[in-house]
Amino acid sequence: MKKARDSRTRRAGKMTPHPGHGPGHCLNILKQLSAYIDDELPSEICEELRRHLGACPNCEVFIASLRDTVTLCRHRPTPALSASDRAALRLNIIRASKSGSRR
Amino acid sequence: MPRRTANTPPDDSQGPDGFDKLYRDHVDLLYRYAHRLCGEVEAAKDLVQETFLNAYRGFRGFRGDAQVSTWLYTIASRACMRMRRKRKGEPERELSLDEFVPTSEGEFRLQIPMEGLTPEEAFENKELREALDQAIQKLPKKYRMTLVLRDMEGLSAKEVGAIIGASERAVKSRLHRARLFVRRELSARGITQPGHGSETPSMRGSLT
Numbered sequence: 001m002k003k004a005r006d007s008r009t010r011r012a013g014k015m016t017p018h019p020g021h022g023p024g025h026c027l028n029i030l031k032q033l034s035a036y037i038d039d040e041l042p043s044e045i046c047e048e049l050r051r052h053l054g055a056c057p058n059c060e061v062f063i064a065s066l067r068d069t070v071t072l073c074r075h076r077p078t079p080a081l082s083a084s085d086r087a088a089l090r091l092n093i094i095r096a097s098k099s100g101s102r103r
Numbered sequence: 104m105p106r107r108t109a110n111t112p113p114d115d116s117q118g119p120d121g122f123d124k125l126y127r128d129h130v131d132l133l134y135r136y137a138h139r140l141c142g143e144v145e146a147a148k149d150l151v152q153e154t155f156l157n158a159y160r161g162f163r164g165f166r167g168d169a170q171v172s173t174w175l176y177t178i179a180s181r182a183c184m185r186m187r188r189k190r191k192g193e194p195e196r197e198l199s200l201d202e203f204v205p206t207s208e209g210e211f212r213l214q215i216p217m218e219g220l221t222p223e224e225a226f227e228n229k230e231l232r233e234a235l236d237q238a239i240q241k242l243p244k245k246y247r248m249t250l251v252l253r254d255m256e257g258l259s260a261k262e263v264g265a266i267i268g269a270s271e272r273a274v275k276s277r278l279h280r281a282r283l284f285v286r287r288e289l290s291a292r293g294i295t296q297p298g299h300g301s302e303t304p305s306m307r308g309s310l311t
Contacts, residue, residue, distance in 0.1 A: 080135070
């Protein structure tokens with residue numbers, strides 16, 4: 001994985017636009033990147049996309065950054081409730097349900 | 104009466120024991136979801152409280168067709184929509200794919216500073232952590248909900264659709280736009296990996 005990233009960075013350093021990169025073409029590629037990352041595309045479209053990505057450093061770097069974004073979202077830790085907060089919240093809910101009011 | 108399945112909460116959810124079980128089994132899950140949606144502690148607690156109150160009151164209408172967690176996610180998502188509306192009253196912004204099409208080579212090159220790092224190592228970078236949290240909070244709420252449920256809570260597109268009341272196709276479309284939005288926010292910040300020197304010119308201000 002590190003090797004792939006290093007190669008990506010090296011390529012990004014001397015990138016030139018791929019001839020297939022008209023606005024319409026870009027939009028078509030761009031539309032499918034999440035489905036590609038999530039492995040939801042039919043194999044023939046996947047293959048076509050892979051061919052394009054292999055030939056186009058711009059799109060290759062773009063999809064790598066989108067993949068990084070998804071990875072970060074999937075691994076973002078969130079704080080947990082403390083035991084005292086959990087107990088206090090439970091009491092609030094019980095009180096509110098008895099009184100019929102909301103905090 | 105709710106149809107009894109393995110997914111159905113205890114019959115006497117209106118009673119203290121039933122509520123305690125529902126609360127004990129799901130409070131951590133709901134708080135995590137609420138915190139991801141709201142981005143801060145007090146609002147997350149408010150949302151958890153609102154969700155359990157609504158669940159408590161609406162239990163008789165729960166048919167047991169879904170898992171309890173899905174049912175609670177649904178209640179929390181609706182409550183969040185209402186809370187946000189009360190607070191801001193801003194119209195929902197739609198995200199268009201066109202706005203994410205890079206128009207220059209520099210925009211294509213923008214990268215997230217996690218080269219060669221595990222996500223845990225990347226999150227040691229405080230700037231990156233904050234940028235991610237801010238990007239998620241900047242998302243219009245229906246996109247934020249979709250991203251949080253799918254990429255952070257790990258639910259399937261079908262489950263997310265059931266929770267937010269959208270088709271699977273709409274979920275995938277919103278998720279894609281939300282990811283593109285967050286990617287742009289993160290990469291356009293010009294955050295550098297600690298110890299990797301200053302940002303490259305291409306990472307600076309190419310996207311606004």
